[in-house]
Amino acid sequence: MASRAIGTVSRGIRAPIIREGDHLAEIVVNSVLEAADGNFTINDRDIIGVTEAVVARAQGNYASTDDIAADIKAKYGDHTIGVIFPILSRNRFAICLRGIARGAKKIVLMLSYPSDEVGNHLVDLDALDEKGINPWEDVLTEKQYRELFGENKHPFTGVDYVEYYSSLIQQEGAQVEIIFANQATTILKYTKHVLCCDIHSRQRSKRLLTAAGAQTVYGLDEILTSPIENSGYNSDFGLLGSNKATETTIKLFPRDCDKFVYTVQKMMKERTGKTVEVMVYGDGAFKDPVGKIWELADPVVSPGYTEGLIGMPNELKLKYLADNQFKDLCGDELKNAMTEYIHKKSANLKGTMETQGTTPRRLTDLIGSLCDLTSGSGDKGTPIIYIQGYFDNYAD
Secondary structure (H helix, E strand, C coil): CCCCCCCCEEEEECCCCCCCCCCHHHHHHHHHHHHHCCCCCCCCCCEEEEEHHHHHHHHCCEEEHHHHHHHHHHHHCCCCEEEECCCCCHHHHHHHHHHHHHCCCEEEEEECCCECCCCCECCCHHHHHHHCCCCCCCCEEHHHHHHHHCCCCCCCCCCCHHHHHHHHHHHCCCEEEEEECCCHHHHHHCCCEEEECCCCCHHHHHHHHHHCCCCEEEEHHHCCCCCCCCCCCCCCCCCCCCEECCCCEEECCCCCHHHHHHHHHHHHHHHHCCCCEEEEECCCCCECCCCCCECCCCCCCCCEECHHHCCCCCCCCHHHHHHCCCCCCCHHHHHHHHHHHHHCCCCCCCCCHHHCCCCCCCHHHHHHHHHHHHHCCCCCCCCEEEEECCCCCCCC
């Protein structure tokens, strides 16, 4: 029997423009089957990825800046709010900041430096060294920041985020004071009422603030966890994972993703007889080496996935085997030895030399990153990704 010459294949699947109220599971299944017709065969353990954006859109999971303002007002009253560690993003945070400012009288905005949590830089590291600034100890006012570093525009967007966020807060009728610091508890010198806007370090920030005597502490994940009147909401992640929809509305991270993925899996089984895995994916977990930006601005790569995607890869490093155990073999003898070794590999290879250099990450993070890179973030029009051969290996 001839060897199969193709391994993992990731395909972008075109779909109609999704609107609120659409039966998304049915659209996903129909789109995949239409694409497969005459082009590829549906197999067990194929993977369907659906971008979180269309899941949230079909759910109508939207909220307005007024909704955000109402929740902020209810939680903080008239107290000065310390808004700490936001990411620098027009799409991700600016619209949320409008709502926060609308619900506040004064905001002390504390920006991390030299960069935000996901790598958007306010200051070049070499400039810090040149000026003798230690970002872990030194707290800068906006005036000091300008005197030391002047105007710093984002290399990709051309936005001066210090000026942009300051003016945005003032446009919403709130006073603003900006400081630059990297210790969460620094904000307590200005106010005891804090909103933690960091994503992946938020639990630590909240813990440190509470221990240090903060009176009111919430994270973005605790804003809009329930509806304001008829607004969208996310009980798990609040505002985290949200995106700008219009100048006054945001699209929240989708809800009930587990229910959705199992619905798609069941429908595919009914239509094809095959059991495919299904996941909802957001940002991939990877870093841009030029802009130094870590892509993951969502709280998780995947907010929902079927059971077959739980776990981590259990893979051998072929080049290690070729250079060590089988260094004296070649040709069919080498191929047969490799194949047999893979067939007999342990169900848990963790910590063994044969795995060194493999990728120790969760399957959902790896596959979600592949989906995100395949679909892109622009006008490809492929919100569904179909992946085949991901669980195959050299011996299959």
